[in-house]
C-alpha cells in the first residue's frame with residue numbers, strides 16, 4: 001500500500017525534527033563565582049543552571065579521576081587523597097567553544113567539562 005508507506009515516512013521525519021540536538025545545550029552566559037565556589041550557566045533555551053564546583057569535581061571525567069573512582073567502586077576501603085570539601089577552584093577557562101576547564105587548589109587541572117556533559121549533570125540533578 002503506497003499510502004501507508006508515505007505516512008510512515010512523514011512520521012519518521014517529524015520524530016527527527018523534535019529530537020533534541022546539539023544546539024539545545026549551548027551556554028549564553030557562564031559565570032564562575034570563586035567566593036561561593038559555584039558555576040552559573042544560562043542556556044540558549046532559557047534554562048538557568050547552578051552547579052556547586054565540589055559536585056563538578058566529583059563528576060570529573062579525566063583519566064585520573066575516573067581511575068580513582070573505578071578503584072573505589074571495586075574496593076570497600078576508601079582512601080581519599082584529598083578532602084573534596086577542602087579543594088577549591090582557583091580559576092577557570094574556556095576550552096575552544098565547547099567546554100570549560102577548572103584549575104583546582106590541589107593542582108588538578110586535567111578535567112574538562114564539555115557543555116553537553118554540564119547540561120546532562122543539571123538535568124539529572
Ligand SMILES: [Zn+2]
Pocket residue numbers: 060061062063064065066108110111
Ligand atoms: Zn579529574
